[in-house]
Amino acid sequence: MNESGACQGKTDEELVSLSLENADWYGCLMRRYESKLARYIYRISNASVEDIQDLLQEVFLAAYRNLNDFDQTLKFSSWIYRIAHNKVISHYRKTAARADVIDGEEGEKLLAMVSDQADIFGSVNDVITGEVLGKLLKKIDVKYKEVLVLRYLEQKEYGEISDIIKKPVGTVATLLNRAKKRMRALIDEEGIKL
Amino acid sequence: MNTITNKILDTIKEKRITPKPRWQFLLKQGLVVAVTVLSAIIGSLSFSVMLFRLVNNDWDVVRFLDRSPVQYAFSTLPYVWIILLILFIGLAYYNARHARGAYRHQAYWFIAGSVLVSVVFGSVFYAFGVAPRIHTFAEGVPVFRDFIQDRDRLWLKADTGLLAGEITELFGGDELFELVDFNGAYWIVIPSDNYVPPPAFFKIEEGVQVRMVGEQLDANQFEAELVMPYHIGPGVMKGKINGFAPPSGGGQHRQWFNE
Numbered sequence: 001m002n003e004s005g006a007c008q009g010k011t012d013e014e015l016v017s018l019s020l021e022n023a024d025w026y027g028c029l030m031r032r033y034e035s036k037l038a039r040y041i042y043r044i045s046n047a048s049v050e051d052i053q054d055l056l057q058e059v060f061l062a063a064y065r066n067l068n069d070f071d072q073t074l075k076f077s078s079w080i081y082r083i084a085h086n087k088v089i090s091h092y093r094k095t096a097a098r099a100d101v102i103d104g105e106e107g108e109k110l111l112a113m114v115s116d117q118a119d120i121f122g123s124v125n126d127v128i129t130g131e132v133l134g135k136l137l138k139k140i141d142v143k144y145k146e147v148l149v150l151r152y153l154e155q156k157e158y159g160e161i162s163d164i165i166k167k168p169v170g171t172v173a174t175l176l177n178r179a180k181k182r183m184r185a186l187i188d189e190e191g192i193k194l
Numbered sequence: 195m196n197t198i199t200n201k202i203l204d205t206i207k208e209k210r211i212t213p214k215p216r217w218q219f220l221l222k223q224g225l226v227v228a229v230t231v232l233s234a235i236i237g238s239l240s241f242s243v244m245l246f247r248l249v250n251n252d253w254d255v256v257r258f259l260d261r262s263p264v265q266y267a268f269s270t271l272p273y274v275w276i277i278l279l280i281l282f283i284g285l286a287y288y289n290a291r292h293a294r295g296a297y298r299h300q301a302y303w304f305i306a307g308s309v310l311v312s313v314v315f316g317s318v319f320y321a322f323g324v325a326p327r328i329h330t331f332a333e334g335v336p337v338f339r340d341f342i343q344d345r346d347r348l349w350l351k352a353d354t355g356l357l358a359g360e361i362t363e364l365f366g367g368d369e370l371f372e373l374v375d376f377n378g379a380y381w382i383v384i385p386s387d388n389y390v391p392p393p394a395f396f397k398i399e400e401g402v403q404v405r406m407v408g409e410q411l412d413a414n415q416f417e418a419e420l421v422m423p424y425h426i427g428p429g430v431m432k433g434k435i436n437g438f439a440p441p442s443g444g445g446q447h448r449q450w451f452n453e
């Protein structure tokens with residue numbers, strides 16, 4: 001029943017309602033979000049592939065158990081990203097690890113996004129590589145990195161970020177602003193000329 | 195193939211995992227709202243009693259005491275009610291922050307809202323005379339009453355010119371009466387040459403509690419210069435505000451005036 005064809009054309013919210021009646025429909029939601037969430041977890045964490053898979057399972061199972069708590073005023077994507085956010089945060093707490101790995105291609109992508117959309121780094125792309133950016137990001141607090149990832153890699157709107165990290169939109173804007181300033185300061189500290 | 199998806203679906207089926215029922219979430223949300231409302235109510239009641247205590251803090255007799263007004267204010271502030279007010283404002287704020295969708299608003303709105311609710315509803319409670327009843331109730335609660343400022347002590351110092359108690363009998367007019375103090379001792383109160391009667395809104399009659407500034411004449415006679423109501427404000431209950439119950443033995447001085 002729940003092959004790709006059956007899932008198509010149905011909104012997330014419809015699939016939530018259907019999943020409450022039949023777990024098979026939940027497969028549609030998981031397929032929709034599996035790679036997005038895996039990438040998101042990877043982007044904000046230093047977790048290994050195995051850890052990411054474990055976290056992903058935890059996220060989907062927690063979401064399934066709490067399906068009746070899904071707030072219909074939210075987008076389903078915001079809701080499940082929030083669960084992923086919470087799982088990653090508690091994973092940090094358990095392992096006392098820091099979320100600090102974004103480099104290589106991801107770094108380049110983030111760099112491009114930040115540069116294009118926020119226009120704060122100007123021609124930074126020409127000067128530093130994604131690898132260097134990865135090192136810079138290691139020095140940024142997870143709360144700043146997370147909003148950068150959500151805004152520039154996950155392409156989330158301010159309202160969605162607010163729903164995911166459960167902070168007011170104004171605070172999201174402030175965090176993003178501070179994150180950019182912190183990046184700028186780090187670039188200066190590293191002596192990178194722009 | 196979506197291996198994780200299939201794996202999770204298998205787990206759900208094998209372990210017969212089901213979504214938690216909706217009522218559990220509704221109950222949790224309801225509890226958050228209920229605790230928020232309850233905290234706001236208790237905070238408001240605390241504010242009303244705090245107001246009541248401040249209004250009845252004997253500011254008008256500070257000039258008769260050996261303390262500066264500032265010293266007096268700090269030593270007599272209703273700290274218990276202030277602490278309770280802060281505690282329940284904090285609790286209301288904490289719970290409100292955990293209500294669904296609350297994260298969309300800045301924390302200061304919740305702090306301002308909690309304070310505003312306590313002040314507004316506390317003032318309404320005060321205006322409707324709820325505060326004296328709460329105060330009386332609190333004074334009857336073991337342990338808790340030990341933390342409440344004992345105002346009565348200040349007025350059990352007849353030798354320094356301060357006396358308060360409940361009028362048990364009037365001997366003609368309203369200037370001469372018998373009074374039982376909060377230790378249960380009976381006094382005859384007579385007006386001094388400079389007697390200042392109580393404010394017009396206050397009627398001296400049997401059963402009301404008064405405080406007086408004057409001079410002790412002997413073991414059971416007090417010459418009053420100022421007679422004032424012991425409590426003022428809405429809802430002040432005649433003779434019952436501090437849970438004081440006069441001992442039997444009233445009217446023993448009547449014969450003095452009948453002879």
